[in-house]
Amino acid sequence: MLRVRELEAFYGASQALFGMELGIDAGEVVTLMGRNGMGKTTTVNTIMGLLPARRGTVEFLGQRVEHLPSFRIARLGLGLVPEGRQIFPNLSVRENLVAAAANRLGANEPWTLARTFDFLPRLAERQRNMGNQLSGGEQQMLAIGRALMTNPKLLILDEATEGLSPLLRQEIWTCLARLKRDGQAILVIDKNVGALIKLADRHHIVEKGRVVWTGTSDALARDSDLQHKYLGV
Ligand SMILES: Nc1ncnc2c1ncn2[C@@H]1O[C@H](COP(=O)(O)OP(=O)(O)OP(=O)(O)O)[C@@H](O)[C@H]1O
Numbered sequence: 288m289l290r291v292r293e294l295e296a297f298y299g300a301s302q303a304l305f306g307m308e309l310g311i312d313a314g315e316v317v318t319l320m321g322r323n324g325m326g327k328t329t330t331v332n333t334i335m336g337l338l339p340a341r342r343g344t345v346e347f348l349g350q351r352v353e354h355l356p357s358f359r360i361a362r363l364g365l366g367l368v369p370e371g372r373q374i375f376p377n378l379s380v381r382e383n384l385v386a387a388a389a390n391r392l393g394a395n396e397p398w399t400l401a402r403t404f405d406f407l408p409r410l411a412e413r414q415r416n417m418g419n420q421l422s423g424g425e426q427q428m429l430a431i432g433r434a435l436m437t438n439p440k441l442l443i444l445d446e447a448t449e450g451l452s453p454l455l456r457q458e459i460w461t462c463l464a465r466l467k468r469d470g471q472a473i474l475v476i477d478k479n480v481g482a483l484i485k486l487a488d489r490h491h492i493v494e495k496g497r498v499v500w501t502g503t504s505d506a507l508a509r510d511s512d513l514q515h516k517y518l519g520v
Pocket residue numbers: 298301303321322323324325326327328329330
């Protein structure tokens with residue numbers, strides 16, 4: 288579904304990605320892990336066309352996208368839950384969701400407002416509240432709901448549970464596990480190694496702008512040296 292090959296990206300003269308490689312198949316949940324500043328957000332932003340790719344390719348559903356503008360990449364079916372959530376503070380929960388709604392690819396059972404409220408009941412309760420009146424956890428649910436309303440083929444979450452209480456984190460993990468059960472492909476970035484091992488099929492460990500290890504949850508769970516070396520666990 289998504290293939291990233293030899294990707295290089297820069298901030299001005301400063302190189303942040305050094306031959307990033309990444310792959311996700313339909314229905315898979317895949318992670319990017321690694322310490323702060325290693326290039327996870329940069330990878331996601333380059334995939335989404337928010338940062339130009341200087342070298343390398345990004346192929347999504349058989350189409351090269353690394354030279355497309357961001358809105359066109361999103362329309363092909365990439366739904367991003369960005370770091371920091373970036374919901375509209377002056378729109379209500381309902382308005383935030385409706386603003387994103389689209390079923391351009393003709394999904395059979397599209398995410399509608401009703402389905403999103405059913406899946407994330409907290410949003411239904413808070414639907415008339417403004418974005419800036421929500422707690423961090425509710426904002427994250429809204430960011431997820433908003434991405435789902437675009438009916439993405441691939442959902443990408445950058446820092447899925449950052450800054451949330453343990454209880455709210457658990458809610459997010461449960462919600463992602465349900466999406467996975469329904470066949471949603473997901474690329475997730477988070478620091479919670481234990482939860483990611485339970486949720487995901489495969490992992491990529493990122494170090495200084497490239498992947499230094501990739502493997503299954505079982506392989507990662509067994510390798511405590513690896514976890515210690517690259518993830519500080
Ligand atoms: N806007 C920017 N301008 C210049 N350099 C940046 C910018 N954003 C990130 N960088 C640099 O690019 C490198 C990769 O950062 P990136 O944010 O992708 O890492 P990350 O793995 O997502 O870490 P974090 O968990 O802290 O978000 C770092 O060296 C960082 O300092």
